[in-house]
Amino acid sequence: MVKRRHITALFIIGLVMVLIGYFSDKKIQQDLDDDRYRLEVMEDTVNDGWYYEIYFENHLALRQKFIPSISEKRFFITERDAKKTGSLVLERLKSGKSPTISKDDLYKLGITF
Template identity: 45%
Template sequence: MLNSIKTAFLLSFLVFFISCNNKDTLSLESIKTETGWGYVIKNKEQIIIRQSIIPVIANKKSFENEQEALKVGNLVLQKLKNNNSPTITKKDLILLAIKT
């Protein structure tokens, strides 16, 4: 329960922080991990999200390829630019055809 509250607070702070800044300063990059691919989202040059595993699934597994990582990263980026929570759901992964 405490972890959920901390996570919600951090996500709220992140959305607030991003909404106060120019949205054109956000960028997305893929990253190679030991077991696959991930992505980072930067505000100017500062990393604000580093996602090295597929979110929402039980296993700690990286994306199988760069394209999958960038698909999810682009969705997170769009959510931030629209002042929405950057949370990814299982439904999002299904709609993006991400192999879990």
């Protein structure tokens, strides 16, 4: 009777460990899956500028119409500027960091404002 309890307990512990390993591996794979995130850069022809949007699992997560961290509301002057800034935000989101952009980040990226 005692032996049967031990075998049952070991079986349950083993099953729990397998399930934990399975779901942990799925979470790690999901975190590394770049297809969940997407950056789109668009032109605003009315305001003569550029902006970017970041999608997470095909849902709009962020729309950045204006250059962040500056006091004026200015669109990005070039598509390249919007793409560089959006790419940095995307990289930070993917790595679990704050997506906040500082003026120093803008200077390092060579963003004109």
